[in-house]
Amino acid sequence: MGFLKRLLNPTVDVPSAQLNDSQLESAGQPRIFFSLDRDLDLYELEELCDQVGWARRPIRKVRKAIQHSFLVVTVWEVRNDKRRRLIGFARATSDCAFNATVWDVVIHPQFQSQGLGKGLMQFIIKKLRESDISNITLFADPQVVDFYRRLGFILDPEGIKGMFWYPS
Amino acid sequence: MGFLKRLLNPTVDVPSAQLNDSQLESAGQPRIFFSLDRDLDLYELEELCDQVGWARRPIRKVRKAIQHSFLVVTVWEVRNDKRRRLIGFARATSDCAFNATVWDVVIHPQFQSQGLGKGLMQFIIKKLRESDISNITLFADPQVVDFYRRLGFILDPEGIKGMFWYPS
Numbered sequence: 001m002g003f004l005k006r007l008l009n010p011t012v013d014v015p016s017a018q019l020n021d022s023q024l025e026s027a028g029q030p031r032i033f034f035s036l037d038r039d040l041d042l043y044e045l046e047e048l049c050d051q052v053g054w055a056r057r058p059i060r061k062v063r064k065a066i067q068h069s070f071l072v073v074t075v076w077e078v079r080n081d082k083r084r085r086l087i088g089f090a091r092a093t094s095d096c097a098f099n100a101t102v103w104d105v106v107i108h109p110q111f112q113s114q115g116l117g118k119g120l121m122q123f124i125i126k127k128l129r130e131s132d133i134s135n136i137t138l139f140a141d142p143q144v145v146d147f148y149r150r151l152g153f154i155l156d157p158e159g160i161k162g163m164f165w166y167p168s
Numbered sequence: 169m170g171f172l173k174r175l176l177n178p179t180v181d182v183p184s185a186q187l188n189d190s191q192l193e194s195a196g197q198p199r200i201f202f203s204l205d206r207d208l209d210l211y212e213l214e215e216l217c218d219q220v221g222w223a224r225r226p227i228r229k230v231r232k233a234i235q236h237s238f239l240v241v242t243v244w245e246v247r248n249d250k251r252r253r254l255i256g257f258a259r260a261t262s263d264c265a266f267n268a269t270v271w272d273v274v275i276h277p278q279f280q281s282q283g284l285g286k287g288l289m290q291f292i293i294k295k296l297r298e299s300d301i302s303n304i305t306l307f308a309d310p311q312v313v314d315f316y317r318r319l320g321f322i323l324d325p326e327g328i329k330g331m332f333w334y335p336s
Contacts, residue, residue, distance in 0.1 A: 097233035142327035159310035162330015
């Protein structure tokens with residue numbers, strides 16, 4: 001997993017040109033791409049979300065959400081037959097100035113617990129920081145609160161609480 | 169405060185044409201406008217934020233944030249001399265499909281505790297619902313958690329936690 005080590009080791013500076021739409025390669029390993037390209041097959045994304053048990057959402061609304069997100073990151077595995085497979089996804093909404101909110105972070109179950117989610121989030125933080133956005137927020141399910149905490153996310157700073165409104 | 173009663177009473181249906189950029193009037197009272205027009209004097213907005221003790225932010229970034237917000241609502245008082253004064257503000261980022269996050273909710277101290285903040289939030293919820301956005305989120309300071317709770321916002325539903333990342 002040399003490509004992941006290179007990606008995730010904070011002491012190694014991975015040039016953004018390498019992370020952005022280009023391949024992270026390791027001899028004898030499948031290759032992993034991080035991409036900012038939004039032109040993806042939404043049925044493949046739906047399949048990925050199915051894999052982690054998310055409720056299905058109308059494709060037309062997913063398309064709109066991707067169009068209107070500030071940042072969309074996809075993670076791809078390229079196999080030896082050169083075919084690529086979507087194995088990760090995340091996106092962020094933002095005002096392009098102060099705040100961003102990260103949504104829909106997903107890694108294919110086969111690729112979980114290998115640091116790829118961490119790499120994806122570090123990539124997102126890096127991209128948002130490059131846009132001078134300093135307040136990055138998200139809403140974490142209970143089972144991933146510790147995952148985000150290890151990435152530097154803070155719970156309820158100064159008593160600030162995340163709140164939700166749903167139609168009744 | 170007839171205009172507020174009309175605005176806030178949930179049993180009275182206020183036509184959106186009336187709420188959107190038009191005046192809510194009551195005989196003998198100053199008139200209050202809700203507006204979706206983003207073309208506002210950012211120094212006047214800064215002055216309003218000063219009134220509630222918010223830290224100053226670069227005008228250029230505030231301009232960008234307003235430009236890239238999904239929804240911007242301003243509240244105006246129009247006095248007898250026809251001059252208008254900014255007395256409230258809020259904005260929301262969104263993916264235009266699933267999620268919206270409300271930021272920078274402010275009511276001038278002189279106009280607080282009169283239901284105007286509630287009216288502003290109900291207006292925002294209404295507008296977001298009209299855009300078929302069902303997940304409305306925000307990050308509430310401890311002293312306004314109950315205010316948002318009364319508006320139907322829920323704290324940590326199913327253990328979901330709001331988390332923040334700031335540059336170290």
